[in-house]
């Protein structure tokens with residue numbers, strides 16, 4: 001009989017495998033996925049991949065156009081900015097700030113938010129209804145504005161901006177996990193699991209968690225793209241990463257006066273933001289559809 | 298005289314609904330209800346909506362404690378101290394079998410859940426029990442690794458049956474389980490339940506079912522109204538000479554229907 005079980009495990013793939021299969025069957029989502037992976041690899045190898053130090057100023061080569069212009073050179077593929085810094089190197093190093101910062105803030109706010117939301121839902125009662133009203137109020141404020149509020153209190157700077165974006169993202173995670181856990185706890189299968197003798201911990205781990213995975217994963221991807229945009233926007237407003245740091249948003253801000261004479265200074269970081277947000281959103285969309293497929297099969 | 302398997306003695310249940318900030322509304326869902334049930338016998342419970350039938354199911358299954366009164370199994374009172382064992386001896390088959398299965402867990406895990414929780418038995422024995430029970434309720438071995446959405450409605454019901462029966466319960470409580478089913482499924486199920494009752498000696502409490510089912514399965518019929526028993530008799534007698542208004546109307550409608558379809 002044990003032999004049977006092993007065979008049959010192959011015959012009926014696990015939920016995770018089913019989602020992965022559904023996801024990988026769509027070309028566009030796979031392209032987005034691999035783009036994202038590529039960006040993560042670039043982020044981790046940015047020290048090796050960047051041809052120059054992102055802060056190094058080539059004083060005799062200010063505002064060098066990209067290589068496909070007549071005056072451009074291959075050594076500075078995407079040209080240089082007003083201080084003679086290599087733009088390609090700065091965009092590559094910028095992945096650590098904009099993308100890395102976004103991942104960091106989402107992971108931390110996700111863990112905190114989901115923990116609070118889930119515990120509140122499991123406890124129920126008065127506390128949870130207070131939480132609900134509080135959250136509704138906070139969620140009426142966009143995460144970017146919330147982050148700006150935090151910066152207004154704590155002052156500008158990269159560390160503050162990370163903290164601010166983290167705080168700005170927490171309410172969404174609380175709300176999503178709180179609602180999802182409450183919805184699952186009301187189901188008949190939880191009632192039956194209780195009668196089967198599941199302890200609260202087992203109930204959470206084996207019944208609730210697998211059933212809230214879908215909204216949580218989707219919230220994580222949505223939060224990731226909004227974190228990239230928030231970090232870039234705050235950088236652009238000069239509230240986030242400060243002057244020499246190659247954060248994509250602040251790179252764009254520094255190039256804004258040169259928009260007409262040297263558009264490449266602003267274009268490449270803009271494209272980097274666009275591609276990362278687009279691929280994150282597409283991956284999220286793909287996951288969402290894969291989960292939907294699961295329901296309908 | 299032998300003690301009956303299940304004895305329910307003067308149980309009552311009062312819900313206290315918070316109403317507004319300080320006031321509470323008391324709902325007396327069951328007022329002093331008693332009955333007995335023998336091994337391998339079936340009791341049908343019928344009554345209008347809101348008469349307390351589901352509350353009775355909750356109380357029997359151990360989801361909540363009665364406000365007063367006693368439920369005895371083999372003459373032993375069931376209460377908080379033996380709650381775990383009691384949840385294994387009296388098992389509930391829910392109204393919507395499909396909704397009562399976790400969509401993210403394999404069938405085998407769900408059927409085995411009560412066993413894993415309560416008994417330290419070997420893996421081999423557990424597997425043996427799993428496949429034995431699945432066979433008894435008419436499932437195939439390969440269904441064990443399915444997820445609920447891969448099964449038909451009737452197979453899902455069988456899974457909930459298997460999950461209830463894997464701990465060898467003495468009483469099964471069906472809370473309107475079969476009312477939403479089509480006729481072929483119901484017929485299959487009547488046969489299955491009769492067979493299981495004979496082979497395992499389980500007693501059934503069947504709540505809120507159609508008279509056609511009751512006629513086939515039940516030994517006794519209990520009629521409830523406003524949390525009280527207004528009629529309790531052998532099935533034959535109830536059909537021949539219904540006592541209460543509610544039952545009279547039901548039986549009358551049932552006879553109209555069956556004679557209509559015969560003639």
Ligand SMILES: Nc1ncnc2c1ncn2[C@@H]1O[C@H](COP(=O)(O)OP(=O)(O)O)[C@@H](O)[C@H]1O
Nearest residue numbers: 312314324326345346347348349350351352353
């Ligand atoms: N959880 C609950 N809290 C408060 N009142 C309840 C609850 N469940 C049921 N009731 C009330 O108890 C009475 C009996 O309900 P129920 O046992 O569900 O009846 P039935 O299953 O026969 O329709 C109804 O008046 C109902 O409103």
Ligand SMILES: [Mg+2]
Nearest residue numbers: 350351352473
């Ligand atoms: Mg009911």
